[in-house]
Amino acid sequence: MITWLTVAVSAASLLLAAWCGYATARDQSTKDWHFIGMAVVSVLALAQLVVGIVELTQGRKPVGGTVMFVAYLAGALLAVPAAGFMSLMERTRWGSAIVTAGGLVLAVLEVRLFDIWGGGHG
Amino acid sequence: MADARKIGEGPGRLLVSLYGLFTVAAGSRSLYQLIAQFHEAPLAYILSAVAAVVYAFILVTLVRGGESARRLALVCCGAELAGVLIVGTLTIVMPSDFPDQTVWSYYGMGYLFIPLVLPVTGMLWLRTGRADRERGSRRGARAGGSPCPEGQGPGPAA
Structure with missing residues (x-):
């Protein structure tokens, strides 16, 4: 489950990066549609955080340590909203x-x- | 005042974002390492903490803006570049002293070499800030309806 979500979030985030990179190349600021895209990516990251924590409570131990796993899940959730906030100011x-x-x-x-x-073992 | 805040706007805002990211990344990493496994590689973890402090300091100067902040940021970017180069070289020359990674190990390879690129871009950006001021071109004046249209200057036609 979490592996599929990881793949989905990666693909969505790369699409978002390409889309906004295109806007950068065309000298355009972020528009409403970009923010909807950011929301979609963030919802996927939130789902990943929830599923990750559920799997932890079911006794699964991440190879790299539970603290690291949760920290990276939280970081993944915050990355795009933080960037979106900065792009609102710029x-x-x-x-x-x-x-x-x-x-x-x-x-x-x-x-x-x-x-x-x-x-891949999850 | 437009000039005072200029280093944190435009391309500078991208730098602010990246420095914010690396402050959080290096800071949380070193906090975790210092608390959880300090005895394993004290030198590496202390260097991670130093890196976090340098990133945080540059972040603050970029956000605050102004001429003195710009100079301080320039010095810190130099220190940051020196740190990346020295730590990067040390990890290659004597890897036994670095059993665990830092942000600056192998010239920031684990972070896609961004720690190496960031101070260089930072210094280039901070230097343009000064060049603009020396030429006396103020963005604030241009944005607020220029009182001096292009035709009035001593152009090639005159």
Whole structure:
């Protein structure tokens, strides 16, 4: 379950990064549709956090340690909303660049989460 | 005042975001390591904590803005670059002293070399801030309806 969510969040975050990267290249700030995209990615990350904690309560032990696992889950949930908040303050192409960076960071966090969980054995 | 806050706006806001990210990343990492496993690699973990402090300091100067903050940030970016280069070299020359990773190990390889790129971009950005001021071009003046249209200057036509 969590592996599928990890794949889904990674794909969604890379799509978001590409979309906002395109806006950056076209010298545009983030628009309503971008924020809807960020919301979708954030909902997926929230689902991942909930499912991750449920699996922990069922006695599953992440290879990289429970504290690290929860910290990365929380970081994954916060990455895109934080970038979205910064892009609200920066209504230029650089606001879009910030969300692009946020999406890439989330994708990296997902790879690390996959490793910490124990790579594919979940 | 537009000038005082300029280093934290535009491309600077992207830098603020990245420094915020690395403050959180290096800070939480070193806190966890210092509490949970300090005895394993004290030098590496203390260096992680130092990195976190440097990132936090640059973050604050970028957000505050102003000329003195810009100079301080420039010095700290230099210190940060030196830190990445020294720690990166040490991890290659004497890996036995670094049984665990820090943010700056192997020139920040575990963090996609962003720790190496960030201070360089930071210094380039902070230097443009000064160049703009020396030329006397103020964004605030241009944004607020320029009293001096292009045609009035001593152009090539004159």
